[in-house]
Amino acid sequence: MKKIIESLILTTVLAIVLSAFLPWWAIMVAGLLSGAIVRLRNVAAFFVPFLAISLFWIVYAYMLSSANDFTLASKIATLLKLNGNVVLLLIVTGIVGGLAGGISALLGNSISAVLAKEK
Amino acid sequence: MRYFKLVLSLILTIGIFYGLNSKFDPLPPLGKFLAPNQGIWQNDKTYDGMADELSIPGLKAPVTVHYDDHLIPHVFAQNDEDLYRTQGFITAQHRLWQMEFQTHAAAGRLSEVVGAAAIDYDRTQRRKGMIYGAEKAVETMRKDPIMLAQLEAYRDGINMYINSLNSASYPVEYKLLDYAPEPWTIEKTALLLMYMTDMLAGRDSDLEYTNFIAKFGKERFDFLFPDFFDVNDPIIPKERDWSDWEVNTPEVPDGDFPLDQLDEIMAKPHPDNGSNNWAVGPEKSYSGNPILANDPHLQLNLPSIWYAMQLATPEKNTFGVTLPGAMGIVIGFNQDISWGVTNATRDVKDWYKITFKDDAKDEYWHDNQWKATTKRIEEIKIKGEKPFYDTVVYTHHGPVSYDETFMGNGNKGVGYAMKWAGHLGGNNQKTLIELNAAKNYEDYKAAIVHFAAPAQNFIFSSREGDIALWVQGQLPNKWKGQGKFLMDGSNPAHDWQGFIPQEHNAHVLNPERGFVSSANQHPVDVSYPYYIFNDGYEMYRNRVINDFFRSKEKFDIQDFKDLHNNNYNLKAAELLPTMIASLRGQNLSKQESDLLDEVANWDYYNDIDKLGPTIWEIWWNKLRYSVWDEIRNEEAPMDAPFQYQTIYLLKNHPEDPAMDIQETPEVETATDLFLKSFKATASSIADLSASGESISWGDYKATYAGHLLQALPAFSRFDLPIGGNSGIVNATSQNHGPSWRMIVEMTDPPTAYGVYPGGQSGNPGSKYYDDLVDIWAAGEYLSIKFMQNAQDNSGIQFSQTLTPLQ
Numbered sequence: 001m002k003k004i005i006e007s008l009i010l011t012t013v014l015a016i017v018l019s020a021f022l023p024w025w026a027i028m029v030a031g032l033l034s035g036a037i038v039r040l041r042n043v044a045a046f047f048v049p050f051l052a053i054s055l056f057w058i059v060y061a062y063m064l065s066s067a068n069d070f071t072l073a074s075k076i077a078t079l080l081k082l083n084g085n086v087v088l089l090l091i092v093t094g095i096v097g098g099l100a101g102g103i104s105a106l107l108g109n110s111i112s113a114v115l116a117k118e119k
Numbered sequence: 120m121r122y123f124k125l126v127l128s129l130i131l132t133i134g135i136f137y138g139l140n141s142k143f144d145p146l147p148p149l150g151k152f153l154a155p156n157q158g159i160w161q162n163d164k165t166y167d168g169m170a171d172e173l174s175i176p177g178l179k180a181p182v183t184v185h186y187d188d189h190l191i192p193h194v195f196a197q198n199d200e201d202l203y204r205t206q207g208f209i210t211a212q213h214r215l216w217q218m219e220f221q222t223h224a225a226a227g228r229l230s231e232v233v234g235a236a237a238i239d240y241d242r243t244q245r246r247k248g249m250i251y252g253a254e255k256a257v258e259t260m261r262k263d264p265i266m267l268a269q270l271e272a273y274r275d276g277i278n279m280y281i282n283s284l285n286s287a288s289y290p291v292e293y294k295l296l297d298y299a300p301e302p303w304t305i306e307k308t309a310l311l312l313m314y315m316t317d318m319l320a321g322r323d324s325d326l327e328y329t330n331f332i333a334k335f336g337k338e339r340f341d342f343l344f345p346d347f348f349d350v351n352d353p354i355i356p357k358e359r360d361w362s363d364w365e366v367n368t369p370e371v372p373d374g375d376f377p378l379d380q381l382d383e384i385m386a387k388p389h390p391d392n393g394s395n396n397w398a399v400g401p402e403k404s405y406s407g408n409p410i411l412a413n414d415p416h417l418q419l420n421l422p423s424i425w426y427a428m429q430l431a432t433p434e435k436n437t438f439g440v441t442l443p444g445a446m447g448i449v450i451g452f453n454q455d456i457s458w459g460v461t462n463a464t465r466d467v468k469d470w471y472k473i474t475f476k477d478d479a480k481d482e483y484w485h486d487n488q489w490k491a492t493t494k495r496i497e498e499i500k501i502k503g504e505k506p507f508y509d510t511v512v513y514t515h516h517g518p519v520s521y522d523e524t525f526m527g528n529g530n531k532g533v534g535y536a537m538k539w540a541g542h543l544g545g546n547n548q549k550t551l552i553e554l555n556a557a558k559n560y561e562d563y564k565a566a567i568v569h570f571a572a573p574a575q576n577f578i579f580s581s582r583e584g585d586i587a588l589w590v591q592g593q594l595p596n597k598w599k600g601q602g603k604f605l606m607d608g609s610n611p612a613h614d615w616q617g618f619i620p621q622e623h624n625a626h627v628l629n630p631e632r633g634f635v636s637s638a639n640q641h642p643v644d645v646s647y648p649y650y651i652f653n654d655g656y657e658m659y660r661n662r663v664i665n666d667f668f669r670s671k672e673k674f675d676i677q678d679f680k681d682l683h684n685n686n687y688n689l690k691a692a693e694l695l696p697t698m699i700a701s702l703r704g705q706n707l708s709k710q711e712s713d714l715l716d717e718v719a720n721w722d723y724y725n726d727i728d729k730l731g732p733t734i735w736e737i738w739w740n741k742l743r744y745s746v747w748d749e750i751r752n753e754e755a756p757m758d759a760p761f762q763y764q765t766i767y768l769l770k771n772h773p774e775d776p777a778m779d780i781q782e783t784p785e786v787e788t789a790t791d792l793f794l795k796s797f798k799a800t801a802s803s804i805a806d807l808s809a810s811g812e813s814i815s816w817g818d819y820k821a822t823y824a825g826h827l828l829q830a831l832p833a834f835s836r837f838d839l840p841i842g843g844n845s846g847i848v849n850a851t852s853q854n855h856g857p858s859w860r861m862i863v864e865m866t867d868p869p870t871a872y873g874v875y876p877g878g879q880s881g882n883p884g885s886k887y888y889d890d891l892v893d894i895w896a897a898g899e900y901l902s903i904k905f906m907q908n909a910q911d912n913s914g915i916q917f918s919q920t921l922t923p924l925q
Contacts, residue, residue, distance in 0.1 A: 024154030060155035065163040072163035072884025079833035110125040
């Protein structure tokens with residue numbers, strides 16, 4: 001449980017910091033680093049960073065868009081055939097970010113496993 | 120196992136990066152697009168890049184910009200260069216994607232952005248010589264050092280904004296299509312002006328007319344396409360006497376015209392691209408001040424073609440609408456004058472048959488000798504694919520648009536070359552700049568001479584009390600009949616023989632009748648000494664407008680607003696009684712006779728809640744479709760005669776051969792067509808009602824303003840509650856209509872009202888993206904805030920100060 005919380009916090013902090021100056025794939029770097037530093041087992045290795053990045057993107061997107069009454073978000077939700085539903089768009093955003101973050105965390109995890117063995 | 124996991128997760132990571140970073144049509148690259156730190160969430164804001172203070176390199180003195188309640192910028196600069204630098208900067212801030220997209224569209228570069236689907240469109244633009252025309256305009260503008268410095272300042276202002284952006288702050292369309300803005304250039308300003316030239320002077324039917332006479336003969340053509348209709352209420356009042364001019368017109372040459380059939384012809388601009396303008400002089404104005412109005416009719420797009428601005432320096436103070444990409448105000452007013460434009464619809468595009476010496480197309484026959492061609496190799500870049508190269512051959516006439524590689528008729532050894540006023544290299548930009556600063560009639564007259572194409576009816580009024588209208592353009596002085604049909608490109612007598620002298624462009628100053636107006640109708644009556652033929656002159660709006668101004672003594676602002684919003688359907692009023700009368704006593708079903716009663720009780724106003732306009736519209740379209748079945752059935756493209764002439768025929772020649780429906784054994788007359796088309800209308804309306812659709816005019820017409828990217832529904836506005844139609848003063852049809860409505864009374868300072876169907880911001884995430892649409896649809900106006908100085912800051916949202924970067 002402790003490791004899960006560590007991973008959540010680390011992934012989120014890295015993602016916030018890196019997103020300030022890297023493009024969208026900042027969250028992939030965050031996932032990679034956090035996966036390498038805090039090694040989780042099995043599905044947790046994917047889902048914990050997934051959750052961290054998803055939440056980060058959803059909260060970040062919500063903060064940007066709610067300040068403008070979701071004017072563009074509802075149009076993009078129409079554009080992407082989500083029926084103009086902003087909640088769905090937020091969920092899709094979270095899943096996209098989560099997938100990218102989770103998978104790169106798996107890579108970080110594997111790299112760290114290989115390095116650990118070689119020591 | 121660990122290595123296996125490493126390899127697997129590496130592959131997955133690369134895969135997900137690639138998958139989310141790349142565009143898979145029609146989806147945007149989802150990772151980039153949805154990332155809150157880079158994607159569309161960054162665009163969900165009402166204001167773009169609006170710092171209170173900004174340092175701008177190249178600025179000579181501080182500039183103040185006030186933004187009013189609708190985000191209209193009021194710019195106060197100390198000199199012209201600063202003014203245009205700021206105009207470029209601010210316009211880019213709100214309309215960058217549109218500016219670039221429209222110039223890409225003009226230049227035939229859409230394949231770069233949207234992929235191979237646009238190749239034919241791009242080839243058409245190249246083969247029209249759009250870039251060639253822009254280069255000619257740049258050549259002219261570069262000869263004027265003051266203008267050049269201003270254009271450079273405007274360009275640098277735009278680029279300053281572009282350089283301030285990163286992938287997170289790009290307008291949302293760049294993110295959607297996954298590309299990036301490129302630097303602005305002076306050529307792009309010229310391309311934008313070509314975009315307008317093509318829109319307004321790019322329409323001609325010479326090749327369709329040639330196909331027509333090849334099939335039906337010249338006599339039939341002259342009957343159906345007369346140079347003048349039986350009725351004419353021209354722009355320049357008939358009383359205008361031209362007899363004191365010394366006029367030279369070229370002789371009609373001997374020799375034959377080629378009657379080649381062209382099976383495939385390039386797409387043309389919208390036939391309704393036109394406008395209304397009118398002005399009353401002091402004696403017809405309620406206040407004694409001239410009042411002027413204008414409403415250009417264009418496709419209804421978001422972002423709007425127009426961007427409203429006030430542009431002031433110590434020497435001038437101008438308000439109006441700008442075209443994003445061009446300097447200065449296009450339609451507007453200053454302290455002393457107001458002006459507007461409508462399209463003059465003159466035939467300034469002609470076609471020549473070219474005979475090449477051989478397939479190399481290095482030489483063509485002209486004036487009894489082989490002359491050298493030049494060639495432009497057009498590289499059309501295509502997103503995700505190798506470029507397409509198109510060689511366009513140029514003769515002294517202009518580009519050979521059609522040859523065996525492109526549309527036309529596929530015949531080898533020949534081509535069809537375009538001669539177009541759009542290639543003359545006029546300086547339209549200079550006209551705008553000078554009009555912005557004009558103080559009186561003489562200044563206005565001097566300003567418009569640079570305007571070559573598209574020929575425009577420049578309407579004018581001044582605080583001094585003058586009203587005027589010039590039909591302005593560089594207009595070829597044609598022999599009678601020249602340029603109506605395909606001409607012989609080897610015969611020098613078929614070349615353009617010079618231009619109508621500037622002083623002889625049709626014009627009128629302070630006419631007796633006390634008002635001037637234009638609505639794309641015939642510019643003059645038969646007494647005008649130069650050859651003009653009817654290439655689609657409007658026949659309805661102009662008569663409603665002129666009749667209105669003849670109807671009483673004095674006019675006020677409300678009259679002007681009412682006229683902008685006037686839904687009277689003169690076309691229906693002129694034909695419908697005949698149609699209805701012919702149906703009386705015919706055997707009609709209950710539903711049919713109910714519909715007939717409905718339309719018979721209609722007052723001819725195309726208001727949104729009425730059924731009459733819908734019945735008329737469906738009936739009329741079916742009727743003229745059946746009148747011109749013989750033309751539609753031809754393989755070679757031909758134009759059906761104009762609606763006015765069709766109605767003339769139905770009323771005066773009911774047994775004309777055109778009335779016969781080819782596929783039926785019997786010979787129909789107009790009466791038969793009225794009945795058949797009415798029954799078909801009743802059945803269409805029954806179908807509409809059965810499927811639960813409202814047939815009230817507003818619902819049936821369903822006006823919309825479509826986003827520039829093929830009316831992307833998410834960024835468009837649909838079902839706008841507005842009446843009118845094509846051919847009505849309120850010319851709002853489904854996706855076309857008044858793109859800017861302006862009324863100016865020449866008080867001191869002028870009092871003005873204006874509105875356009877859009878909003879100042881080009882960002883679909885901004886509240887100012889479409890905030891004017893509903894005001895426009897309701898027939899209402901903004902009271903224009905015409906600030907008298909930079910300190911006059913009442914009613915503004917916020918201000919910016921731009922300071923020179925030290």
